[in-house]
Amino acid sequence: MTAFTVALVLVVAAAGLLQWRRPAWYWLTFGVTLAALRVLVRYASVMDACGLTVPPSRWRLALARVTNRPMPDSRPPRILRFRPTRTGLVLRLGLRPGQDAFDVAAASDRLRHSFSMYGVTSREVRSGVVEVRMTGYDVLKRVQMPTKLDMRPMLVPVALREDGSVHYRDYRAVPHALTLGATESGKSVYQRNLVAGLAPMNVALVGIDCKQGVELFPLARRFSALADNPDTAAELLDALVSRMEAVYQLIRAEQRITADVADAEIAADIWDLPEHLRPVPVVVLVDEVAELALSTKKNDPRRDRIIKALVRLAQLGRAAGIYLEICGQRFGSELGDGITMLRAQLTGRTAHRVNDEASAKMAFGDISTDAVLAAIQIPAELRGVAVAGDSTGGWHRIRAPHTSLRQAVNTCNRHAHLVPDLPELAPFRPELPGASEAPVPLSETIPATV
Incomplete structure (x- = not known):
């Protein structure tokens, strides 16, 4: 030879x-x-x-x-x-x-x-x-994000698409989004990537986690406000509505519609304001929307108050720099009055593995029938694979890189100094354990000032 x-x-x-x-x-x-x-x-x-x-x-x-x-x-x-x-x-x-x-x-x-x-x-x-x-190969089997990413404000590289391109969560283009997925479908990993991507940015994070805070409270050092029960969530949402109204008053006062101002400089949202006047944008993450919408009472005032506040934020919050990121296992009319009105305002849609076709239709039934079929065909062994679409009818298969809870906690701790001081949300600022208290393994390993 x-x-x-x-x-x-x-x-x-x-x-x-x-x-x-x-x-x-x-x-x-x-x-x-x-x-x-x-x-x-x-x-x-x-x-x-x-x-x-x-x-x-x-x-x-x-x-x-x-x-x-x-x-x-x-x-x-x-x-x-x-x-x-x-x-x-x-x-x-x-x-x-x-x-x-x-x-x-x-x-x-x-x-x-x-x-x-x-x-x-x-x-x-x-x-x-x-x-x-x-x-040339299955890029979703082992997700590796490219080193060069677009890092513009409010643009988060959150996953990889099946064609090899990066899937971004662009809050200025798609202000509100819905994420569905069954248990163990990878929905929590997707949410961690989102929080980790937002942590280094000049943004206020607000969390509503009615599962006693098990998902979002480990990341508390980077959050401006957190609620772990429906009562606190109702008060927090009312505070956000009040902030939204105050921001609209600021925009109205600074619209600058005199004759000598160019059309492109007239303010219609916070991004048109001068940088020194621009309020900090707020991203509201709701971990399980069913815990907010479900109620044992037929006419529950607290439930109606919560849904009304969410609908108002979805309809009017974009110009005020308030963006919704709502997660859940189901999002159908069985959650009560007003829930379909809220869903109609959520332009971005992401569905991980679902247990039935009806759940996929809740995400994509009004967008694309092909996306519905793609969502119900996600196998159980491929955790993290999802279908992402929007109101234009376009959709992609995506998968977020695996981010452990420890990695997300470390990222939030490193950027804890970026938490903005918002007086409206001060009563809901998460209480962190002090030095004299028992250590919390998920948040005390790396100091907030690192």
């Missing part, structure tokens, strides 16, 4: 081992080159087989007849851009006359098989241009 043969066998063995144990490493070393060659060589024939070509134009046919040349072949979409990424390939295609972006989306599964890729998704960039993203 020659040295070349031995080296070739070793390279093939190494490639097979990497593909089995470290698919990301295999893709970066061998897979991206092989996949790029496979796509470029097969492109025309695959597009023809998938029905993504158009007949040659009449003038080309006439020119071929006049010059006695062979008839031209059908034309596939033009490749405008071809870019390898850390998880796959990105093709930007220019559609031919008569083609539609839906044609490419409908052929995604056939393209996946033809190009031997793990997944293929497409989206319309603009009229006549479609971006096709191909993934």
Whole structure:
């Protein structure tokens, strides 16, 4: 056996081992080159087989007849851009006359098989241009967030999408969101990633955790207010409504609508105000909405008070910089009057594994039937996998990187000095154990000043 043969066998063995144990490493070393060659060589024939070509134009046919040349072949979409990424390939295609972006989306599964890729998704960039993203391996099996992330204010990188791109929670674009998921579906990990991403930002965190605070109180050092029972939650929500009304008065006083002020400088929300006048934005996290909405009484004044406050915050809170992040296992009309009105105001929707189709319809029934089917097909062994969508009808499979409670606590402790001083929320500031009291393992290991 020659040295070349031995080296070739070793390279093939190494490639097979990497593909089995470290698919990301295999893709970066061998897979991206092989996949790029496979796509470029097969492109025309695959597009023809998938029905993504158009007949040659009449003038080309006439020119071929006049010059006695062979008839031209059908034309596939033009490749405008071809870019390898850390998880796959990105093709930007220019559609031919008569083609539609839906044609490419409908052929995604056939393209996946033809190009031997793990997944293929497409989206319309603009009229006549479609971006096709191909993934070379299962990026959701072992989530690894990229090192370069967009870190603009109120933009939180919270998960990885199945096409390899980062899924951001953009509060300025989608102010309010609903997160559903059954027990042990990964909903708590998603919430920890959200809190850990918000902790370094100039934002006030408000938590309502009626499960006696077991989810949010370990993170208390970074929270401006916390409630662990419905009575306190009702008072806290009333305080937030009062803050919202005060912020609206500030915006109205600073709108600057005189004739010499440019239209773009007229204030309509807190982000239009000068930085020295801008109130701190507030993110309200409700861990289990059913504990707030359910009641043993038919007409419960406390329950109606809570739902009314949440609806007002959802309808009016965006301009005042108050954003809702509501989590629960179910969010249906059985929770009582006003709950569907609240759900209609929650633009962002994320559903982890659910136990029945009705729960998935609570999240996506008014958005996309395809998203409903995707949500009910999440297997139980893939904790953390979810379907994220919004009111536009678009949706993605996502998975948040695993963040333990200890990691989230450490992040909140490191940024405890960023907790803003809000007089309206001062009565609800969580009480932290002092030095003379018994230590609390989840919050005392790392001091708040670290």
